[in-house]
Amino acid sequence: MDDAVSAVDGVVGRECGTCGTVAGPADRFCEHCGADLPTDGRATSSGVAVPADPAPPEGPDTATAPMLAPARRQPPRPPCRECGGAVDSDGYCTQCGAKAPSERDHFAVAPAPGVAAVSDRGLRHHRNEDAAAVLADGAGRAALVVCDGVSTSVSSDVASLAAARAAADVLGTGSVGLAEGSARIAALGVRVTQAAAAAAAAVAAATPDDDAESPPSCTFVAAAVQDPVVVVGVVGDSRAYWLPDVGEPLLLTIDDSVAGQQIAAGRPRAEAEAGPQAHAITRWLGVDSPDQTPRLTPLEVDGPGWLLLCSDGLWNYCSEPAALGEVAAGALGGAGGDPLTAASALVDWANDQGGHDNITVVLARLGGATGATGTTGMASVAGTASAEGTDQR
Amino acid sequence: MTEFSAAVYQNEYLAGGSTDVHAIVTVECRGAGQAGQTSAGDAGEIVIVDTSASMGWPGVRAAQAAAAAALDQVIDGTWFSLIAGTHQARLVFPFDGGPMGMAQMSPQTRSLARQAIGYLAPDGGTAMGTWLELAARVVQSVPSVTQAHAILLTDGKNQHETPAELDQRMARAAGHIQVDCRGVGSSWEVGELRRIAQTLMGSVDLIPRPDQMAAEFATLMRQAMSRGVASADLRVWVPQGAQVLFVRQVAPSVEDLSARRREVNALTGAYPTGSWGDESRDYHVAVRLPASRAVGQEQLAARVQLAVGDQVVTQGLVKALWSDDSSLTARINPEVAHYTGQTELAEAIQDGLAARAAGDDRTATAKLGRAAQLAAETGNEEVTSKLRKVVDIEEPATGKVRLRKNVDKLDEMALDTTSTKTSRVRK
Ligand SMILES: [Zn+2]
Ligand SMILES: [Zn+2]
Numbered sequence: 016m017d018d019a020v021s022a023v024d025g026v027v028g029r030e031c032g033t034c035g036t037v038a039g040p041a042d043r044f045c046e047h048c049g050a051d052l053p054t055d056g057r058a059t060s061s062g063v064a065v066p067a068d069p070a071p072p073e074g075p076d077t078a079t080a081p082m083l084a085p086a087r088r089q090p091p092r093p094p095c096r097e098c099g100g101a102v103d104s105d106g107y108c109t110q111c112g113a114k115a116p117s118e119r120d121h122f123a124v125a126p127a128p129g130v131a132a133v134s135d136r137g138l139r140h141h142r143n144e145d146a147a148a149v150l151a152d153g154a155g156r157a158a159l160v161v162c163d164g165v166s167t168s169v170s171s172d173v174a175s176l177a178a179a180r181a182a183a184d185v186l187g188t189g190s191v192g193l194a195e196g197s198a199r200i201a202a203l204g205v206r207v208t209q210a211a212a213a214a215a216a217a218v219a220a221a222t223p224d225d226d227a228e229s230p231p232s233c234t235f236v237a238a239a240v241q242d243p244v245v246v247v248g249v250v251g252d253s254r255a256y257w258l259p260d261v262g263e264p265l266l267l268t269i270d271d272s273v274a275g276q277q278i279a280a281g282r283p284r285a286e287a288e289a290g291p292q293a294h295a296i297t298r299w300l301g302v303d304s305p306d307q308t309p310r311l312t313p314l315e316v317d318g319p320g321w322l323l324l325c326s327d328g329l330w331n332y333c334s335e336p337a338a339l340g341e342v343a344a345g346a347l348g349g350a351g352g353d354p355l356t357a358a359s360a361l362v363d364w365a366n367d368q369g370g371h372d373n374i375t376v377v378l379a380r381l382g383g384a385t386g387a388t389g390t391t392g393m394a395s396v397a398g399t400a401s402a403e404g405t406d407q408r
Numbered sequence: 409m410t411e412f413s414a415a416v417y418q419n420e421y422l423a424g425g426s427t428d429v430h431a432i433v434t435v436e437c438r439g440a441g442q443a444g445q446t447s448a449g450d451a452g453e454i455v456i457v458d459t460s461a462s463m464g465w466p467g468v469r470a471a472q473a474a475a476a477a478a479l480d481q482v483i484d485g486t487w488f489s490l491i492a493g494t495h496q497a498r499l500v501f502p503f504d505g506g507p508m509g510m511a512q513m514s515p516q517t518r519s520l521a522r523q524a525i526g527y528l529a530p531d532g533g534t535a536m537g538t539w540l541e542l543a544a545r546v547v548q549s550v551p552s553v554t555q556a557h558a559i560l561l562t563d564g565k566n567q568h569e570t571p572a573e574l575d576q577r578m579a580r581a582a583g584h585i586q587v588d589c590r591g592v593g594s595s596w597e598v599g600e601l602r603r604i605a606q607t608l609m610g611s612v613d614l615i616p617r618p619d620q621m622a623a624e625f626a627t628l629m630r631q632a633m634s635r636g637v638a639s640a641d642l643r644v645w646v647p648q649g650a651q652v653l654f655v656r657q658v659a660p661s662v663e664d665l666s667a668r669r670r671e672v673n674a675l676t677g678a679y680p681t682g683s684w685g686d687e688s689r690d691y692h693v694a695v696r697l698p699a700s701r702a703v704g705q706e707q708l709a710a711r712v713q714l715a716v717g718d719q720v721v722t723q724g725l726v727k728a729l730w731s732d733d734s735s736l737t738a739r740i741n742p743e744v745a746h747y748t749g750q751t752e753l754a755e756a757i758q759d760g761l762a763a764r765a766a767g768d769d770r771t772a773t774a775k776l777g778r779a780a781q782l783a784a785e786t787g788n789e790e791v792t793s794k795l796r797k798v799v800d801i802e803e804p805a806t807g808k809v810r811l812r813k814n815v816d817k818l819d820e821m822a823l824d825t826t827s828t829k830t831s832r833v834r835k
Contacts, residue, residue, distance in 0.1 A: 098648070105725060107708035110675070112647030112697075114706040138702050370702075 096121070119143055119172065123355060127153035129380035131354035132161075135362045137328055138370030140166070144233075145326045145373035146176040148183035155242035158186030159377045161253050162214065163234040163326040165299060174221040174231035178214035178300055185210040186239050200246060200313040203239040207248035210237050211309040215300045222302050232301025235309065236268060236324050242381050243316045247324075248309030251299050253375075254330050255312070256339055259320035259382075264340030267312045271298035288334055294327070319382040321347065321354075328374035329365045347378075354378035410439045410637060412714050414724035417743035421736040422728050427697040429709040431726040432658065432743040436688035441636030443683070444486055449554025449638060452487040452510055453629065454543050454585070455479065458562040459492045462595065463530045467563060470592075470618035472525050474625040478559060479513075479521055481629035486513045487553050489546050490521060493560075494532030495568035497542035500524045509546030510553070533568040536560070536604065537577030544581035555638035555683055556585040559628050560604070561621065564595045578607045586610050586682050588628050592618055594817040598824040599758075606663065609682040614825045616818050637684035637716060642691060645676045645711040649698030652710075655679050658747035659690035662754045662828045678715065690832075692747050693726060703732045743833050746786055750830040753782040753791065757827035761798075761820060764811065773799075773811055781807030788831040794823040 092102040092115060100110030107114055120136040120143045130151040136143040144164030151157040160182040164171030186206055194202050214235055222230045234251025247255040252270040259265075269275050274293035278284050287293060300307050323343060333339040342364060343357070350356035358376040365374040418431035444451030455478050457471040475490060482488050487510040490501040501524040502511040511517045539560065547556040566574055581587075587608035589601045592615045605612040615624050642665065644655055655677075657663040665679040672678050681689070695709045710726040731737050760775030776799045783791040784804035795801065797819035799809040 103711075105708075105711070105723070107711075107725070108647075109645075110648050112650075112708035114708065139704050141704060 119176075122147075123359060124149060125355040127151035127157070129153070129354060129383070130157050130159075130378070131358045132159070132375070132377040133355070133358040133362050134375040135328075135366070135370075135373065137373050138366055140373055142172055143373045144172040144175055145328065145375040146172075146179040146233075147324075147375050147377055148179040149377055149379075150183050150187040151240075151379070155240070157238070157240040157379050158183045158210075159238040159240065159322070159324050159379055160186065160210070160214075161234075161236050161324045161326055161375050161377055162300070163251065163253050163328075163373065163375070165232040165234075165296070165301070168229045168231040168301075170221060170223070171231045171233055174218045174301070175233040177217040177221045178233050178235065181217035182210040182214040182235065182237050185213045186237060196315075199241060199244050200315070203241060203244060203246040204248075204311050204313065206239045207237055207246050207309055207311060210239070211235055211248055211250060211300070211307060215304075215307045218300045219302050230302045232299045232304065234296065234326070235300050237309070238322060238324060238379070240322065240379060240381065242383070245314045245316070245322060245381065247312045247314070249312075250304075250307055250309050251296050252294070253324070253326050256323045256325075256336060256343075257314060257316065257320060258323055258340050258343055259316070259318055261318060262320075264336040264343075266336045267314060269310065270296075271310075272296045284334060316382040319380070322379045322381050324375075324377040325361075326373060326375040328370075328372035329361060329376055331372065332365055332368040354380065410437065410441065410721075412437050412716075412722040414712065414714065414722040416712070416724040416726055417741055418726060419737075419739045419741040419744070420727040420729045421731045421733070421739070422700070423734065423737040424703055424730055424732060425700045426730075426737070427700050428653070429695045429697065429726060429728050430741070430744045430748075431693050431710070431712070431724075432741070432747055433691045433693060433712040433724045433726070434688055435642070435691065435714050435722065435724075437637060437684045438686055440634065440685045442483060443555055443557075443633050443635050443638075444483070445636060450485075450487055450550070450552045451483075451633075451638075452489075452547050452550060452553035452556040452585075453478075453482050453632060454489050454491060454510075454546060454556070454558040455625070456491045456493055456497075456539050456543060456558055456560045456587075457528065458494075458534065458564070459528050459530055460494050460532055460534045460564060461530050462534075462564050465530060467592070467618050468528055468530045470621050471561060472528055474561065474621035475525050475528075476522055477622040478625040478629040479518060479525075481626055481633060482513045482518075483633055484513050484515075486633070487511065487550050488513055488517075488521070490524060491539055491542055491546070492528055493534070493536065493539035493562070495535045495538075496532070497535075497538040499542065499546065500528065507549060509549040534562065534564050534566055535569040535573075536562060536566050537569050537574040540581040540585075540587065540604070540608070541577040543587070544584040547585050555635070557610075557632045557635075557683070558585055558587045559625060559632075560587050560589045561592060561615075561625075562589075562596055562601070563592045565597050566600055574604075578604060582607055583680075588612075588632075590615050590621075590624060590628075591821075592616075592621060594821060598821050602825075602828075609680065611661070612825060614818070614821050616822075631685065632683075635683040635685040639716075640681050640684055640721075641670075641678040641715045642681050643672060643676055643678050643711075643713040643715050643720065644693055645713070646695050647697065647708065648675060650709070651696040652677065653694035653696055654692070655694075656692045656751065657681075657689055658692045658750060659688075659830045659832060662751050662830055665691075681714075690743075690747065690830075692744070692751070695726065697728060701728075701730050703730050705730050746833045747830065749782050749786045750788070753779055753786065753788065754827045754830075756782060757791070757795075757823060761824055764798075764820075769811055773809060776811070777807035777809040779807075780804055780809050786831060790829065790831070791823070791826055794819070794826050798823055 095108035097113040098111040100108045102115040123133040125131040132147040132149045134147045146162045148160045160179045162175040162179045164175035234253040236249045236253035238247045247267045249268040252272045255267040257265040274287040277287040346357040346360040361376045362374045415434045455475045489510045492498045492500045501521045588610040589605045589612045602612045655665045668679045669677040706729045709728045713720045713723045756775045756779040763771035780801045802808045
C-alpha cells in the first residue's frame with residue numbers, strides 16, 4: 016500500500032502548500048507567506064519536535080520579491096469555503112479574507128464511488144487532531160478509519176494521522192479470499208485487531224522520547240468492509256453507525272468512556288452523557304494506555320444503507336442513533352446520495368451547532384452490491400482508488 | 409536589481425466582538441539605482457527660485473549660488489530647467505523658446521544654465537501657483553520624462569494669488585511633478601508651504617539663513633538623483649464589507665494618504681507614494697472588518713502591497729485572529745503605539761502653535777504641554793529640543809509647560825516644520 020499512501024506526500028511534505036517555498040524541518044508556518052505548514056508525521060517520529068504554540072503574535076511577516084521576477088507557480092486551490100471566492104497564493108480568500116484551511120485542517124476524499132471522508136478543524140480548536148484514512152476498490156471492499164487525537168498532548172495531531180494511515184494500510188492489505196459468513200467475519204475481525212495494533216505502534220513511534228508527561232494519544236474506530244459483511248473495531252469514543260435505507264439506525268459501538276460504561280450498564284443515554292466526567296475516555300491508543308485492544312462488532316447487512324464513522328465532533332450534537340440518523344438522512348438527501356457532499360454537509364452542520372471540536376465523518380454505501388470476492392489485495396485491484404488528505408472539492 | 413520588502417508589525421489577536429485592526433507596515437527599497445537610469449523613461453529636474461523684490465540682491469545672489477549647486481548634482485542626460493518665480497513664472501533656462509521646455513544636461517547646457525542663473529534679479533511679488541503650473545507644463549513638454557521633481561524656494565507669503573487660485577494651479581501640477589519646498593528666513597508661512605508639499609508629494613523645511621541655501625539645494629538634488637524608482641503606489645486590499653479607516657505614512661514623516669486613494673478594484677485602493685531611492689518608509693494602516701468572528705477563527709484584514717506600475721513588488725499581510733485570552737488581546741503593539749503617539753505629537757504641535765498665534769494661550773499651553781509629554785514618551789529628541797525654545801518644560805512626564813515670552817520666530821517655525829518628522833521605534 017505504499018504507493019497508495021504516497022498520495023499524502025503532498026500533505027505532509029516540507030514544502031509550503033500555499034506558495035511552494037521550502038520550509039525548515041521545525042517550521043510551523045511558511046517563512047514566505049505565513050501559511051500553516053503541514054505537520055510532518057515522519058519528521059516527528061524521527062525526533063523533530065513540532066512546536067505547539069501558534070504563530071508568534073508580533074513578529075514581522077517578511078516578504079521579498081525581485082521586481083521583475085516571473086509569477087510564482089501556484090498550485091490550484093479550492094475556492095473559499097465561506098464565500099466561494101478565489102483563494103490567493105497567500106492562503107487567504109481574495110474576497111472575504113477568510114483563511115483557507117490547510118490540508119491538515121480540512122480535507123475531503125472520495126477514493127471510490129460510494130465512499131468518502133471529510134475531516135475538519137471545527138471552529139473552536141486551533142488545529143485538527145482528528146484524522147481519517149479510507150481505501151476502497153469500488154467493488155464492495157473498503158477500509159475505513161477515524162482517529163481522534165487527545166488534545167492534552169502536544170503532537171496528538173501527528174499521532175492520529177499516523178495511526179489512521181497505519182490502520183488503513185493493514186485493513187487494505189491481503190484478502191479474505193472466498194470465505195463466507197462467519198469465516199469472513201472472523202477473518203475481517205483479525206484484520207481489524209491487527210489494524211489497531213499497527214495504529215498503536217504508529218502512535219508509539221510518534222511519541223517523543225522525552226514526553227513521559229503527556230504522550231500523544233488518540234481514539235480509534237475502524238471498519239473492515241467486504242460487502243455485505245462489516246467488522247467494526249473501537250478503542251475510545253469515536254463511533255460507527257449503521258443507517259439502513261429502511262429500518263432503524265443502529266449504533267455499532269460502545270464508547271470507552273464514563274458515560275459509555277454507564278449506558279452499557281443500563282443508564283439512559285441522555286442522562287449518562289450529561290453527567291460529570293461523562294466524556295472522559297477510559298481507553299485510547301497511546302504508550303500510556305493499559306489496554307489498546309479494539310472491541311469488535313460484526314454486522315452482516317440485509318439491505319442497502321450507509322455505514323457512518325465519526326468522531327465525537329459530530330455525534331456530540333446528535334448522540335442518539337435516531338437523531339444522528341435523521342441528520343444524516345437530511346444530508347444524504349440534500350446531496351442526492353453523494354457521500355462526499357453528504358459528509359461535507361454533516362461537517363457544516365456540526366460547525367453550525369458550534370463546531371466546538373474537530374469533526375470527522377466517513378460514509379460508505381453498503382448492501383448494494385453482491386460483494387466482491389477477489390483474491391488479491393485492494394491495491395492491485397484495477398480501478399482502486401485511495402487517497403488521504405487530498406482535497407477533491 | 410531593485411528589491412522591495414515588507415514587514416508587518418501588529419497585534420493580530422482581537423477580543424471577541426472587536427473588528428478594528430491596526431498595523432504598521434514597513435516597506436524597504438534596496439538597489440534603486442539612479443533617477444532616469446533604471447526605470448523606463450527619463451528623469452526631469454526643475455529648480456524654482458523666488459526672485460521677488462523681497463529677496464533683495466543678497467537673497468538673489470544666495471539663490472543663484474543655490475541653483476548652481478543644485479544643477480551641479482544633476483547627472484548628464486537628465487532633463488532640466490530653471491524657473492524664476494515672482495507674481496508670475498518665467499522660464500529662465502532653456503531660454504531658446506523651442507517646443508521643449510527642458511534641456512538635457514551636458515557640459516554645454518550646464519555652462520549655459522550657469523550663465524542664465526547670473527541674470528536673475530529681484531523684482532515683483534509672489535504667486536507660487538503660477539510657478540508650479542509652469543513647472544508642470546514644462547515637464548509635459550518632454551514626453552520621455554516619467555519622473556519629474558522640483559525644488560521650490562521662497563522667502564515670503566503667497567501674496568499675489570488667492571488661496572483658491574493656488575489650489576487650482578496646484579491641482580494642475582499634481583501627478584506630474586513632485587516638489588520639495590524650502591522657505592528661507594522667517595517671512596514665509598509654514599502651513600502654506602506644507603500644503604503645497606503635501607499635495608505634490610514633497611518635503612517642507614526651513615532654511616534659516618540665505619548662506620545655507622546652497623548646501624541644502626545640493627543635498628536635495630543628490631537625494632532626487634538617487635531615486636531610481638520613478639513612482640510606486642501603496643495598495644491596500646481589504647475584505648468585502650470592510651472599511652479602511654486610514655492609510656498614513658508615519659516614517660520618515662507623518663503624511664495622511666487617505667485622500668490620495670484611487671480605486672484599483674472594488675476591494676483595493678492605490679495611494680501614490682512618489683519616487684523611491686534606497687530607503688524605508690513606515691505606513692500605519694487601520695481597517696474596520698465587517699464583523700467579529702468566533703474565537704479561534706483567523707482572517708486576513710488587509711493585504712498591503714507596493715506596486716511599481718502594475719507590478720506588485722512586495723506584500724505584507726495584516727491578520728486578525730480572535731481569541732478569548734486577554735493576555736494576548738490586550739497587548740498593544742509597540743510600533744503601532746509609537747506611531748500613534750508620533751501622529752498625535754505632530755497634531756499637538758501644529759494646533760498649539762496655531763492657538764499661540766491666535767492669542768489663545770490656554771489652548772496653546774495645553775497642546776504644547778501634551779506635545780512635550782509625547783515627545784518625551786516616544787524619545788523624539790529633536791522635537792523636545794525645539795519645543796524647549798518655545799516653552800519651558802517643567803514636567804515632561806505630565807506635560808506641564810509654560811509658554812516662553814520672547815520666542816524667536818525662526819525657532820517657532822523650526823518647531824512647526826519638525827512636527828511631522830517622526831523618530832523610529834526604539835528597539
Ligand atoms: Zn508559503
Ligand atoms: Zn471567502
